[in-house]
Amino acid sequence: MSGQIVIVGAGQAGLQIAESLRAEGFDGEVTLLGQERHAPYQRPPLSKAWLAGESADDRLTIRAPDFFAARKIDLRTGAEVEKIDIAGRKVVLADGSALSWTGLALATGARARRADLPGAELPHVRMLRDLDDALEISRRLNSAKHVAIVGGGFIGLEVAAAARKRGCSTVVIEALDRLMARATTGPISAFFSALHRAHRVELHFGEQVAAISERNVTTVSGKSFPADLVVLGIGAIPNDELAAAAGLEVSRGIVVDVYGRTSRKNIVAAGDCAVLRCPDGVLRRFENVHFAVESAKAAAAALLGREKPFASAPWFWSDQFDVKLQMAGLSDGHDLCVERRAGDNAFSLFYYRGRQLIGVDSVNRPGEHLLARKLLDAGLSPDPALAADSAQDLRLLFR
Template sequence: MTKVLIIGAGHAGGTAAALLRQYGHEGPIVLAGEEPAPPYQRPPLSKAWLKGEADLEALLLRPENFYAEHGIELRLGATATAVDAAAKAVTFADGTVETYDALILATGSAARKLNLPGADRPDLLELRTLADAEKLKAALEPGRRLAVVGGGYVGLEAAASARALGAEAVVIERMDRVLARVASETLSDFFTRYHRDHGVEVLTSAEVTEFEASGVRLADGRLIEADAVLVGVGAAACEQLAASAGLTCENGVVVDETARTSDTAIWAIGDVTWRPIPMHGGLRHRLESVPNALEQAKQAAAAITGRPAPAPEVPWFWSDQYDVKLQIAGLPLQAERQVLRGDPAAAAFAVFHLAGDLIVCVEAVNAPAEFMAGRQMIGRGTPVDAERLANPAVTMKAVAAG
């Protein structure tokens, strides 16, 4: 019987293992991950976990006994070091070797490192794993000050959690606005104001030059004093195993619409992939999101079990900060203009990115109707009247109906 080996026991790998059984795979499944915990959800680490609103049981994708009950061998604390594609075998750090008939790489991504003096300090924090979150949680006490280097979503969520716990927070971003790489200027301006209104100091166009014992040194000579420093400047695909197998890599492991790599016996899913986006003409992108992990887990499990390929999905993302729920659908890769619907000052609005008369992306702040309708219209390729779209008096149902 076909043996499936999954390297990476995160959201993508854990879901793929469960789906293989759900789709009728009867052969052996081995799920191997570096962390000591069974597959768990990562998004709550910067929110509910930091604030003490969730425990490990709440984070687990499935109860730990699920894997044994479904014949899934769970190898925790197991680090894969090399893939021999010709022999169809994976070597682990402890010297053991696992063979496979089908291999799924779900190795995810790792926090980017800054090449700066003091960047190797052991007290610097990052936020990718449960262990990272525990260290950060211990540092967020009332009266303490957290410096966040990087104004991306994880950094902003951590700053919001710090404020909720009574700690001070300062966000340091080298670009001229937060979220500069991933959001519209309207959204950046909104979150900057919102964080400042909640007592967060937001510094933009501020370049870090050194990490010191008492804080962060900037290029203009200022020392930003802090009791703890969190570095969140993006993530890089963990493609080393794929490279060892001779797979094609380009800002991640290159895969097709079925999540298959350049080796027909190997699939890759989740944050590690450089994948085509059918809704955007097949343009390739690396998506770091739970929906992407779930979609590609379905693709790989379907391909391995011989089921029809699942329908392509519109990429989507979310972020929770304070009482704000941000939901994004699509990617603004081909956008030519933006349409604002609602009022940012009221913390209820949406920014639609249009290419011609088609919506390619929607950023919705406390606007679930706009998010849902926008996501559906992106998926269907529904033309839109920009004037009606901008008018909140016209319901999204009416906008979608033309």
């Protein structure tokens, strides 16, 4: 199959679209446009092992330079797209040049949410979204004595763990009443609160930041925390402005169906910039590597006129200190939670809606996490009493 496919965004999703096009037999032109100056790299380690100084720089690289030449993928870094011309089937770059396309893929990702606070633009106030952000935070951690993290979500807690490992006094300031409240349940939040406090991370809940100065972070309630490095971890905003300006349907992201198709023919989207319209009509955003990769495969197939729906259960992981949290499925709307424990720091929580298993959170239980993904993908729901009995082998359900 021939043609010209342009992919806007050279992160995990954009790269996967390019790879999948070649794997699916597309022999036309593939142009991969990356706004960053770096070739595609892995983002998850930026707030985990790499930031803690436990992983080398070369471990971030996804593909070697000769990979792109061998597969005839025209990778262009530092390429900023200014406009999408749907009628003319062109993308216009900031340098004035234009590229024609027969198929267009949007993998523009998301950006860190900025804080509208006095002092938020000071040089020691940082956000972590890309490699340049991580490089600057890592450099500042070399000399920082007091680190303040604004936001007790995954990014904030992973940065907090890295900061403590590098010897910095660390405080986390969270507006809600528990850690990771938007993504996890109360028992998981409580476990990680105890974990961080055990590593001498200071946690403050129900606190809104009022201002940041060169030396302090001050809250609305009047508390003040010393900080020579402040990291804002208050969420991400999908980069959907190009799509919106071009007339595509957007709703806190570029709306796609399970095949990665947007509201316009021959245009697909994948990864953090996309919001999935599920079969029941509900719009969901999944900001994780699994969705980036699988939605990209679906999008690539759609560009070739094939249907390969994104159908597997979403999964995610977070590394904090010596603990790995792995999540499969979704716990939203559960009415029953059972615990399957293997030790003080090793357990899984099985979430049910009625008798249907809808999600599993695992702490230091990687094998159980993989099993949970298989159960969810197969639509299998072990009896809650069976799931709660760690002596029972749930793998027998597949026999």
